[in-house]
Amino acid sequence: MTTYTLRSKRRRSALRTVAFLSPWLIGFGLFFAYPLVSTVYFSFMKYDGFRPPVPNGVENWTYVFTEYRLFWPALRNTLWLVVVMVGCRVVFGLGIGLLVIRIKSGGGVFRTLFYLPYLAPPVAATLAFVFLLNPGTGPVNSVLESLGLPAPGWFTDPDWSRPALTALALWGIGDLMVIFMAALLDVPKEQYEAAELDGASAFGRFRHITLPHISPIVLFAVVTGVIQTMQYYTQPLVAGKVASGIIGGSGQQFEPGYPEKSTLTLPQLVYDIGFQRFDYGSAAVVALVLFALSMLFTVVLMRRSSGLIGPGD
Amino acid sequence: MAATHRGGRPTTAARAARRRAVLHWIGVHALAVAAALFFVLPFVFVLLTSLMSDQQALTRDLVPRTWQWENYTRVLDTPGFLTWWRNTLLYAGLGTVLTVVSSIPVAYALAKFRFRGRRLAMMLVISMMMLPPQVIIIPMYLFWAKEMDLAGTLWPLIVPMAFGDAFSVFLLRQFLLTVPDEYLDAARVDGCGEVRTLLKVVLPMAKPGIAAVALFQFFYAWNDYFGPQIYASENPAAWTLSYGLESFKGAHHTDWNLTMAATVLVMAPVILVFFFAQRAFVEGVTLTGVKG
Numbered sequence: 001m002t003t004y005t006l007r008s009k010r011r012r013s014a015l016r017t018v019a020f021l022s023p024w025l026i027g028f029g030l031f032f033a034y035p036l037v038s039t040v041y042f043s044f045m046k047y048d049g050f051r052p053p054v055p056n057g058v059e060n061w062t063y064v065f066t067e068y069r070l071f072w073p074a075l076r077n078t079l080w081l082v083v084v085m086v087g088c089r090v091v092f093g094l095g096i097g098l099l100v101i102r103i104k105s106g107g108g109v110f111r112t113l114f115y116l117p118y119l120a121p122p123v124a125a126t127l128a129f130v131f132l133l134n135p136g137t138g139p140v141n142s143v144l145e146s147l148g149l150p151a152p153g154w155f156t157d158p159d160w161s162r163p164a165l166t167a168l169a170l171w172g173i174g175d176l177m178v179i180f181m182a183a184l185l186d187v188p189k190e191q192y193e194a195a196e197l198d199g200a201s202a203f204g205r206f207r208h209i210t211l212p213h214i215s216p217i218v219l220f221a222v223v224t225g226v227i228q229t230m231q232y233y234t235q236p237l238v239a240g241k242v243a244s245g246i247i248g249g250s251g252q253q254f255e256p257g258y259p260e261k262s263t264l265t266l267p268q269l270v271y272d273i274g275f276q277r278f279d280y281g282s283a284a285v286v287a288l289v290l291f292a293l294s295m296l297f298t299v300v301l302m303r304r305s306s307g308l309i310g311p312g313d
Numbered sequence: 314m315a316a317t318h319r320g321g322r323p324t325t326a327a328r329a330a331r332r333r334a335v336l337h338w339i340g341v342h343a344l345a346v347a348a349a350l351f352f353v354l355p356f357v358f359v360l361l362t363s364l365m366s367d368q369q370a371l372t373r374d375l376v377p378r379t380w381q382w383e384n385y386t387r388v389l390d391t392p393g394f395l396t397w398w399r400n401t402l403l404y405a406g407l408g409t410v411l412t413v414v415s416s417i418p419v420a421y422a423l424a425k426f427r428f429r430g431r432r433l434a435m436m437l438v439i440s441m442m443m444l445p446p447q448v449i450i451i452p453m454y455l456f457w458a459k460e461m462d463l464a465g466t467l468w469p470l471i472v473p474m475a476f477g478d479a480f481s482v483f484l485l486r487q488f489l490l491t492v493p494d495e496y497l498d499a500a501r502v503d504g505c506g507e508v509r510t511l512l513k514v515v516l517p518m519a520k521p522g523i524a525a526v527a528l529f530q531f532f533y534a535w536n537d538y539f540g541p542q543i544y545a546s547e548n549p550a551a552w553t554l555s556y557g558l559e560s561f562k563g564a565h566h567t568d569w570n571l572t573m574a575a576t577v578l579v580m581a582p583v584i585l586v587f588f589f590a591q592r593a594f595v596e597g598v599t600l601t602g603v604k605g
Contacts, residue, residue, distance in 0.1 A: 017422055020419065021418075023475070024416075024438070027473065030473075030476065032440075035449035038455075039449060039451055049455070049459075099348060110345050113349050116352065121532075121536040121554075122536055123579070128359045128576055131358075134569075137371055175598050178598045182599045217602065231447075233447065234536075234538040237538075238538070267447040270450060271543075274450070275543065280455070290447060302439060
């Protein structure tokens with residue numbers, strides 16, 4: 001009797017769980033599992049979207065790795081961005097967070113001002129930066145030149161286009177600032193007071209008290225930053241298109257990565273090879289490379305911050 | 314550590330400490346002002362340029378000689394611009410409602426039910442959240458374009474939002490973890506089923522979390538460029554603001570003043586909404602990064 005009710009109770013609660021999870025279970029199947037499996041399938045097919053797909057073994061794979069001349073530059077750029085852009089974002093975000101929590105008067109105003117650019121739509125922010133850094137008419141170079149400083153070509157110079165994108169990323173640092181502020185405010189105050197009594201310098205206090213306390217958040221910021229960089233698409237694409245003077249809109253093929261492939265990232269390749277060259281098979285290969293890299297970093301993220309998944313599991 | 318003698322003059326140590334405090338105050342505020350310039354000046358230059366004449370926008374001037382407010386009406390009169398607004402509101406509005414409604418029960422189950430596979434489910438949610446949209450776009454595009462014949466519309470972007478968006482599930486679940494179990498137990502003791510408990514007890518307490526999810530989802534759609542580029546690019550009547558803005562620059566490629574006016578018109582709603590919903594934003598960002 002008891003076992004019977006227990007079992008039916010358990011079955012009811014299992015049904016209830018499935019019912020509550022059902023929107024996501026369906027979504028997981030339709031928008032994650034099914035397309036991933038199909039991507040693997042397409043990666044071994046020759047398919048242009050018109051004629052039916054034909055199996056062609058590993059031809060797409062060898063094409064992407066050996067002949068498709070945009071693949072390696074895109075991978076190199078992505079790694080550059082992972083190191084430099086993510087590094088700058090974490091250091092700058094932490095710096096702004098440390099600054100904001102020290103502002104005694106007007107702290108709220110400054111915090112809001114620092115946060116606002118994070119909200120600017122990426123296309124709008126990119127257009128604004130291409131204009132601001134325009135070597136001919138942009139105000140930034142006007143100011144630099146009037147100060148007697150060198151005025152680089154920014155988005156039109158392959159050596160400066162990625163630094164320009166990094167500046168744009170630093171402008172939108174608001175999310176990291178908020179996360180770092182929350183972490184910094186959680187560091188116990190008594191430890192600072194004790195260290196001050198012991199005569200520790202400001203740098204010593206940061207090194208021995210602040211940093212150990214916030215290191216999980218720093219790691220979180222690094223790993224999520226790397227994952228974001230794996231998805232970096234709109235800003236480099238729009239910057240390259242607008243700076244090169246390409247007329248936007250439909251039906252126009254363009255070589256992404258202007259100038260000289262310097263703003264090319266992996267996600268742009270999927271669009272280029274799939275939707276401009278109509279080679280869905282090779283696009284699937286690039287998509288799978290992107291998937292493998294993203295999942296690698298996601299696993300690191302989940303390993304290092306099991307707090308994400310939560311206590312009690 | 315530096316005490317002042319009662320009734321007497323301050324000691325040297327006290328004076329030195331005071332001087333250090335003042336210097337510290339000046340240093341912090343000087344840095345803050347410098348940082349503020351970096352964050353604010355781009356907005357200022359964009360605004361100033363949006364008010365210049367066509368000719369002046371091509372010069373290196375920083376301040377408009379004549380303030381041309383009619384640039385904004387010229388942008389609004391551009392064919393298509395108002396359609397892009399309508400499409401964006403449709404995508405963002407409908408998408409947000411669908412996301413919130415479909416993500417709440419999932420987040421609730423992940424936060425409050427104990428079942429086998431809960432940890433695995435959470436890991437899959439996070440994996441989905443981290444997945445670049447380009448990874449699955451080939452089969453997705455082929456499905457919507459070839460099987461459903463919906464290329465050139467926004468439906469391929471809106472419909473998936475009815476199936477529990479991963480980021481929203483994650484954010485809401487982080488929020489629901491902070492709702493104490495005692496409230497739920499009390500409701501259950503009173504004979505509420507799970508649906509009633511969710512609707513009557515949890516939802517009213519989860520309002521800030523729901524607000525954060527709704528805002529993030531709304532702005533995700535508002536800002537989305539890749540989705541409209543894939544599904545709507547062939548049909549200008551289905552373009553959204555983010556996608557249209559870039560082609561607007563293409564059509565007016567010498568008119569930086571009009572482009573900047575259009576840029577302001579795309580940024581302004583986001584910033585306006587922020588001032589009404591600051592707390593929800595900041596809370597949302599904090600929840601994704603810190604609490605867990």
